[in-house]
Amino acid sequence: MDLYALAGCLGSPACLVTQTTSGLIIGMLLFLVAAGLTLIFGVLKVVNFSHGALYMFGAYFAMTTYQLTGNFALATLCGAAGTAIIGLIFERVFMSRVYGANVLMQLLVCYAFVLIFDDVVRLIWGPEFKSMGMPATFQVAPFFIAGGAVPPYYLLLIGVALAAAVVLGFGLARTRIGKVIRAAAHNPAMVSALGINTALINGAVFALGGLLAGLAGALAAPVRSLTPGMGFSVLIESFIVTVIGGMGSILGALIGALLLGLIRSFGSLGFPLFTEGLMYLFMVIMLASRPTGLFGKEVA
Amino acid sequence: MTELQADRPTGTLSAPRFQAEAKRSRYLDLSVALATFAVLAILPFVSGSKALLDFVIRCSAYGLFTTSLNLLIGYTGMISFGHGMFFGIGAYSFGLIMQRVGVPIPVAFVATLAITAVIAAVIGAICVRLKEIYFAFVTLAFQMLIHSTILSWASFTGGDQGLRGGLPRPPFLGIDLSNQLHLYLASCALLVVGLLAMRQIAQSPFGYTLRMIRDNPARASFIGVEVWRAKLTIFVLAALFASMGGMVMALFVSGAYPEFAYWTISGEAIFINMLGGVTTFLGPMVGTVLLLILNDTVTRLTEYYGIVLGIVILFFAIGLRKGLMDFVVERIAARNDRAGKRGRT
Numbered sequence: 001m002d003l004y005a006l007a008g009c010l011g012s013p014a015c016l017v018t019q020t021t022s023g024l025i026i027g028m029l030l031f032l033v034a035a036g037l038t039l040i041f042g043v044l045k046v047v048n049f050s051h052g053a054l055y056m057f058g059a060y061f062a063m064t065t066y067q068l069t070g071n072f073a074l075a076t077l078c079g080a081a082g083t084a085i086i087g088l089i090f091e092r093v094f095m096s097r098v099y100g101a102n103v104l105m106q107l108l109v110c111y112a113f114v115l116i117f118d119d120v121v122r123l124i125w126g127p128e129f130k131s132m133g134m135p136a137t138f139q140v141a142p143f144f145i146a147g148g149a150v151p152p153y154y155l156l157l158i159g160v161a162l163a164a165a166v167v168l169g170f171g172l173a174r175t176r177i178g179k180v181i182r183a184a185a186h187n188p189a190m191v192s193a194l195g196i197n198t199a200l201i202n203g204a205v206f207a208l209g210g211l212l213a214g215l216a217g218a219l220a221a222p223v224r225s226l227t228p229g230m231g232f233s234v235l236i237e238s239f240i241v242t243v244i245g246g247m248g249s250i251l252g253a254l255i256g257a258l259l260l261g262l263i264r265s266f267g268s269l270g271f272p273l274f275t276e277g278l279m280y281l282f283m284v285i286m287l288a289s290r291p292t293g294l295f296g297k298e299v300a
Numbered sequence: 301m302t303e304l305q306a307d308r309p310t311g312t313l314s315a316p317r318f319q320a321e322a323k324r325s326r327y328l329d330l331s332v333a334l335a336t337f338a339v340l341a342i343l344p345f346v347s348g349s350k351a352l353l354d355f356v357i358r359c360s361a362y363g364l365f366t367t368s369l370n371l372l373i374g375y376t377g378m379i380s381f382g383h384g385m386f387f388g389i390g391a392y393s394f395g396l397i398m399q400r401v402g403v404p405i406p407v408a409f410v411a412t413l414a415i416t417a418v419i420a421a422v423i424g425a426i427c428v429r430l431k432e433i434y435f436a437f438v439t440l441a442f443q444m445l446i447h448s449t450i451l452s453w454a455s456f457t458g459g460d461q462g463l464r465g466g467l468p469r470p471p472f473l474g475i476d477l478s479n480q481l482h483l484y485l486a487s488c489a490l491l492v493v494g495l496l497a498m499r500q501i502a503q504s505p506f507g508y509t510l511r512m513i514r515d516n517p518a519r520a521s522f523i524g525v526e527v528w529r530a531k532l533t534i535f536v537l538a539a540l541f542a543s544m545g546g547m548v549m550a551l552f553v554s555g556a557y558p559e560f561a562y563w564t565i566s567g568e569a570i571f572i573n574m575l576g577g578v579t580t581f582l583g584p585m586v587g588t589v590l591l592l593i594l595n596d597t598v599t600r601l602t603e604y605y606g607i608v609l610g611i612v613i614l615f616f617a618i619g620l621r622k623g624l625m626d627f628v629v630e631r632i633a634a635r636n637d638r639a640g641k642r643g644r645t
Contacts (some may be wrong), residue, residue, distance in 0.1 A: 046509055047433060055477065097618050103433065104379060105617050108574055111567060112613035115606035123604060236563075277448030283441040288426045291434045 006270030017148025019265045025154050025223070027261025028161035030214035034238035034245070034253040035168060036209030042248030043185045043205045046095065047103075049110030051238065052231025053117035054210050058083045058217025059226050060125055063132040066221075072135035076160075079218025081210050081224065087210020091203050099202075114232075121228040130226040138222070157219050165254055172250065181205060185248065240283045246293030255294060325503060333496045340488040346483055353484045355596075357552050362490035365545030366584040367498055368538040373406055373570070374578030375502055376534050377514030381566050382439030385423075385446045386539040388561025389416055390546025392450065392533060395463040396557040404472045412547060413540055420539035421532070428531040434619045440448070447561045462557035467550065476552055487548050494541055499539060499581055510534055575616055577623025586625050 009015040034056050040048045062079035066072060090113065098105045138153040171176035184191045184201045192198045216234075224230070241260055245252025260279060267275045286293065314536045344353055372378040393415045397408040427438050450457045458464060469478040482499050501507055512520045513527055521527045550556050559565065568591070576587025598608045620627055 094614070094618065101621060102569065104373070104574060105621065108571065108613055108617040111571065112610040112617065114610075115613070118609035119604045119606035120609070123607075211429060236440075239437065240441070243434075243441075247433075273452035273454075274448060277445055277452060280441045280445040280448060284426070284438060284445060285442065287430060287438040291430050291438075 002272060003270055006266065009266070010268050013218055017145050017150065019269065020262070021148070021150050021154050021158075022039060023262040023265030024258065025157050025261070026264050028158050029216045029220050029239055029256040030166060030234070030241050030260060031254050032161055032212045032219075033234055033254075034241040034257055035165070035250055036251065037238050038242045038245070038248055038253045039181075039205055039212075041242065043181060043245030044095075044099070044202055045134035046099070046106050047110075048095075048206075048209065049235070050090070050117065051209065052211055052233075052235030053114055054083050054213035054231070055086055055220075055234050055241075056117070056121060056226075056228070056231035057086055057216040058123040058132075059132075059221040059224070059230065060121060060217075061214065062218035062221045063226060066132055066135070072137065072222075076215065076218040079221070080215040083214025083217065084207045084211035085212075085296035088203050088207040090210075091206035093153030095206070096199070096202065118231075120227045125226075125228075132221040132226065133176065134222045139251045151288060153222060157223075160215075160219060165250075168212075169250055177204075237279065239277055242293070243283055244286050244293055246295040249293070249295035252293055252295030322503060326500070329499050329503075333492050334339040336489060337492045340492075341485060342467060346482060350480065353480060354552075355592065357484055357487045357548065358592060360487040361545045361548035361552060362569075362572070362592065363491055363545070363585045364494045364548065365542045366569045366576075366588050367495060367581075368541035368545070369569045370573050370578055370581075370584045371498060371510075371534055371538045371541075372501065373573055374583070375507060375514065376510040376531060378428070378531065378535070379436050379570075380427075380439045380535075381436040381563070381570070382443030383440070383538070383542055383569055384563065384565035385439075385443040385561055386416055386420060386542035387549070387569075388446065388450070388556075388558075389419060391550035391556040391560045392457060392463065392542030392546075392565070393543075394466055394547040395550045396457070398467045398469070399463060399465070402468065404470065405477060406472060409547060413545060416539050416543035418616055420536045421582055424532045424535035424539070428528060428535055440566070443561070443563050443566055447558060450558050450561055457558075457567045460558055463550075463555045466554045469551065469554075483551060487552070490544060490548060493543055495585070498541060502581060503532075506530070541627075571613060574623050575613075577625035577627070577629070579623075580625045580629055583623055583625035587623065590624065 009019060033051060036054075037048055037051050040046055040051075058079040061082040062075040065076035067080040069075070080233075094109055094113070095106070098109050134153060138151070138156070140152055142149040142151045143155070144150070172182060180191065180196055181201060181204075184196075184198055184205075188198050191201075237260060238257075241253055241256040243256075244259065245254070245256030260282075263278060263282060264275055267278045271278055340356065343356070365383075369380065372380050372383065390412055394412045397411055398405070399405065401408070403411070423439075423442050427435060427442070430438050436521070451460055453459075454602045469476070471477075475482050475486060477486060502510075509520065509525055509530055513525065513530060517527050520530075538581055546556075546560060549560065572587040572591050573584050575590055576585065577583035594612065595605075596610070598605050602608065616623065624631075
């Protein structure tokens with residue numbers, strides 16, 4: 001424990017800015033992954049254990065595209081789109097077969113794919129740590145806010161994730177497709193009876209979840225190292241986020257992700273060895289006191 | 301949980317007949333247990349293969365652990381994603397007591413069970429109030445909390461290096477557990493006694509209360525069962541057997557490692573349960589043997605273990621949609637059914 005470091009940081013604006021931005025980028029990446037997870041749970045009632053693997057694919061796709069073309073925007077697009085396609089295939093070919101089955105069967109199918117996807121990545125890209133490197137456009141001097149350095153790429157990352165949050169929130173609340181998705185989450189049988197193709201919605205929701213996870217992976221690629229199995233810690237953290245925010249709630253995912261990001265960045269100062277433990281402790285306290293999370297509507 | 305029900309009742313029995321039936325099946329269990337132990341005890345004198353003995357010791361450690369998980373999943377319908385924490389707690393507390401206190405092995409064994417019971421009671425009291433997916437999440441969170449504690453409390457637990465330097469295994473009552481043959485016999489005895497005890501729990505009136513809680517908790521509480529207390533009791537009991545498995549593992553590898561408390565060990569146990577089947581008592585044991593054989597063969601043949609294991613899991617989850625023993629039992633039941641009909645006509 002190093003509470004002096006934590007107190008010292010809280011007293012200095014420069015450190016406060018640095019830690020807050022690093023908390024925000026952790027939080028924003030987590031939000032993108034958790035939003036997909038919570039969306040899939042809300043509509044399909046499936047806990048997608050393989051969501052971390054989708055994030056991993058996003059990162060690897062982006063890295064390969066960037067190495068081939070040198071265009072970071074294209075790389076991000078490919079990462080997101082490629083992962084969406086994988087999500088769609090995964091849902092149509094495998095997950096759709098176990099919707100009616102026991103929760104355990106669904107978890108097992110996902111578990112199988114976690115193992116398979118990790119090995120596929122190892123097969124294609126090799127087992128060693130890879131790094132994509134910061135795109136040339138962003139290799140410029142950082143901004144200084146109140147004395148704290150903020151790399152420009154962090155601002156882009158936060159901006160893109162916020163834009164995704166706004167588009168997602170607006171799309172679900174206001175558009176026709178959003179209304180259909182919310183209706184399907186509420187009562188799929190009725191939606192189907194009204195002549196809407198629910199199989200299509202299921203596939204679309206999984207593809208959207210994959211898109212968000214792939215986008216997160218692609219955005220994370222320049223700042224994180226890439227390795228098979230990199231999705232796992234992200235998956236566990238997004239579980240914590242969805243539990244805190246409430247399963248099925250996008251707003252809850254946003255707030256939960258930002259909370260967790262800040263806990264991680266400030267916790268690493270105060271409790272360098274127990275940062276992970278701090279997150280799990282937070283999850284336990286949340287579940288024990290309010291199992292439905294901050295914004296969950298369903299009664300546990 | 302219509303697909304996964306342990307021991308579906310075939311008909312109702314009156315109380316005296318139930319008792320007579322229970323007594324008969326208890327004798328049957330006991331004789332099966334004795335016969336199994338006799339076969340396992342003769343094994344080293346017949347084969348002489350050291351690898352085989354090691355394999356059986358590992359099966360004992362995992363078998364105790366996975367069968368205890370089935371008490372929660374198959375019998376009570378509580379899907380715990382953190383049962384492995386008790387495997388880890390068993391291995392670590394036994395290892396720490398042996399390394400730091402230096403008491404005889406049976407004392408350390410009992411002390412570890414006591415420690416596990418206290419921890420399980422505290423964690424269980426928080427967890428069992430939650431249902432279904434929330435129960436799974438909160439147990440997973442506790443598992444990871446314990447894993448992080450082991451990693452960060454390096455001065456006490458050895459951190460990510462684990463408990464190294466070997467466990468002292470002083471002989472007691474003429475049993476020397478640093479001798480492979482003695483360890484083998486002790487593991488087999490623990491396995492057989494543990495399985496027999498769990499079987500007794502499952503077949504007792506309490507075991508049938510658990511099945512009722514699984515099938516209809518509202519009704520169970522309506523007729524006067526304290527659901528919360530029953531769930532907590534089985535949570536603690538299952539933790540004790542998992543902890544026993546952890547102790548066998550600690551003795552076998554002569555140490556304890558953070559992986560013993562990592563979430564994957566819980567995931568693997570759930571997978572073993574599904575592989576063997578959760579509707580029969582011995583399903584998890586069959587699954588354990590299958591997975592360990594699979595594990596040993598596949599890792600020898602290819603480094604892409606995950607792809608092979610993943611495809612096997614998919615075969616069970618999407619193809620069979622049930623575990624091996626579930627499948628076998630259903631086939632036998634169907635055949636008997638057909639034979640019965642033919643006999644009557």
